[in-house]
Amino acid sequence: MGGTASGKSCVGRVLESLGAERIDLDDVSREVLASDDACVEELVDAFGPEVALGGALFDEEGGRWVPCDGSWSVDRAALARAAFATSEGAARLEAVELPYIRERLADRLTAVSCASSRPATCVVEVPLLDRVEDLLPLADDVVWVRTGKDRRRALAEGRGMDGGDFDARVKGQPTDAYLEARATAVIDNDGDLATLERRAREWWDANGLEGGGDHGCS
Structure with a gap:
């Protein structure tokens, strides 16, 4: 730590x-932001469409944000600017992202412990x-x-x-x-x-x- x-x-x-076996929680965070659509959608809802790479539009009928280019992806620089500008923003980022990180960490640890030739x-x-x-x-x-x-x-x-x-x-x-x-x-x-x-x-x-x-x- x-x-x-x-x-x-x-x-x-x-x-x-x-x-x-090495697991870096910063890497896990990057994996979540790159591949978990539900997390990215929550971040857009929390910080606005500017944190979505390619932008996002609000679907009034569906009552949710949708990505402009058809798939979710995070603009990490924009997210950092929005989240770390205030302590409240940083806390909001953690509240959204941490449950996804913890879930993925648990999956990784389970995979390591269940592997047929796992490291000690x-x-x-x-x-x-x-x-x-x-x-x-x-x-x-x-x-x-x-x-x-x-x-x-x-x-x-x-x-x-x-x-x-x-x-x-x-x-x-x-x-x-x-x-x-x-x-x-x-x-x-x-x-x-x-x-x-x-x-x-x-x-x-x-x-x-x-x-x-x-x-x-x-």
Whole structure:
């Protein structure tokens, strides 16, 4: 777990390279926005037709929004602008999207557990732990990738995120105190990339986990 630009995805990829099954909730969110028509329709209803890629029209007879080009797709940039402009907008986005994300996560975890040759370890990258706290009993360990806010901001800006966008997102994320209280292990991200990768491998080894070869974090 960890907030925006904390390095949790890098740690997740290292653990994946060592043999873990990796599920990134940000990727699950993108899957939902790309393929779940019911979710997209709810988002258009909540934020307006501008968040639909290609636009949307309101069908007065049917009493619902319909996509202009015949299929639903989200304009992610427009949705981010609409949702993260205010705390109320961010809460509205979560209220719509989280049930779909949780359902898809449950499906993914079920598929992993039922596979004939499943990995011994499944790593779920969680950006907003407080939104899925009731799922914590399913986890053997809760690993926090701890990164200072100033460093996270610099990393986020380095990969193209607007500083104002970063600040707005972080404002709605769990505090360090909250994450520390729930973590069973901490991996500090206060050095270079190689150091973070090494610490991820050390956590893996310390827990006696087994898997495939190490390909690092690209």
